[in-house]
Amino acid sequence: MTVSQDLDQNEIKALFEITGDLSGKRMLEIGCGDGRLTWRYASQAAQVIAIDSDLEKVSRARQNLPSDLRERVSFHALGLEEYVDQHPPREQANKFDLVLLAWSL
Amino acid sequence: MVHALEIIHTLLEPNGCLIDIHPNGPPMPIEACLAGQFHRLGYLQETDDFIEYGQASAALGEVIQRGLFVVEGQGKFIFITRAGSVDELHTFLTENWSDSIFPAEVDLQARELSLSTGQISSAQLTVETLIARMRKISQV
Numbered sequence: 001m002t003v004s005q006d007l008d009q010n011e012i013k014a015l016f017e018i019t020g021d022l023s024g025k026r027m028l029e030i031g032c033g034d035g036r037l038t039w040r041y042a043s044q045a046a047q048v049i050a051i052d053s054d055l056e057k058v059s060r061a062r063q064n065l066p067s068d069l070r071e072r073v074s075f076h077a078l079g080l081e082e083y084v085d086q087h088p089p090r091e092q093a094n095k096f097d098l099v100l101l102a103w104s105l
Numbered sequence: 106m107v108h109a110l111e112i113i114h115t116l117l118e119p120n121g122c123l124i125d126i127h128p129n130g131p132p133m134p135i136e137a138c139l140a141g142q143f144h145r146l147g148y149l150q151e152t153d154d155f156i157e158y159g160q161a162s163a164a165l166g167e168v169i170q171r172g173l174f175v176v177e178g179q180g181k182f183i184f185i186t187r188a189g190s191v192d193e194l195h196t197f198l199t200e201n202w203s204d205s206i207f208p209a210e211v212d213l214q215a216r217e218l219s220l221s222t223g224q225i226s227s228a229q230l231t232v233e234t235l236i237a238r239m240r241k242i243s244q245v
Binding site for chain 2: 002003004005006007008010011013014015017018019028030033080081084089094095096097098099100101102103104
């Protein structure tokens with residue numbers, strides 16, 4: 001048996017309940033880890049940028065990224081401050097409709 | 106934590122929202138399943154005694170009080186991590202929950218339970234988790 005998390009889908013149900021419709025939304029996920037949660041909502045959003053300072057986990061996330069999500073999801077092995085240094089929020093292209101802090105504050 | 110929330114404020118569109126998910130702190134029970142019944146073995150601990158969850162809530166409270174965000178919705182859910190054995194759960198948490206402490210008494214309880222009752226079919230950790238949506242308030 002492999003380890004499984006949120007088999008009852010309580011987390012993803014709670015997320016969709018609180019975000020409402022994600023269609024057309026541009027999202028930033030901070031602390032994405034290996035993408036466990038990212039996969040589960042990304043197909044609903046227009047674009048997802050997922051960051052985590054743990055390179056090993058981000059590499060795993062990239063490897064496991066489902067092919068149908070490749071065009072809308074990108075992973076970056078960066079902490080929040082590094083990300084902002086490289087993508088200054090004063091530029092409109094770097095703004096988001098939703099920021100998700102998943103188990104990472 | 107407050108600084109991170111200030112950065113997030115700058116990253117959001119004027120009407121954008123922050124979604125925060127974090128554990129509600131202890132207790133985080135570890136249980137073993139035998140013959141379809143769950144038996145409590147103990148509780149997960151953390152090296153910092155769960156202090157960061159209180160700090161996270163305090164940081165969110167501060168940025169709300171300062172008028173950077175307003176809470177639009179909040180709730181709780183139960184998040185379960187399930188493994189085929191106590192050892193497997195122990196290994197997973199050690200690798201994936203960096204500041205967790207899997208108490209030795211849990212392993213001991215699991216061994217005693219196996220000896221007295223039979224083979225453990227699965228083990229699980231239960232974490233009550235908070236979720237909140239906060240809308241950005243643009244500074245005038």
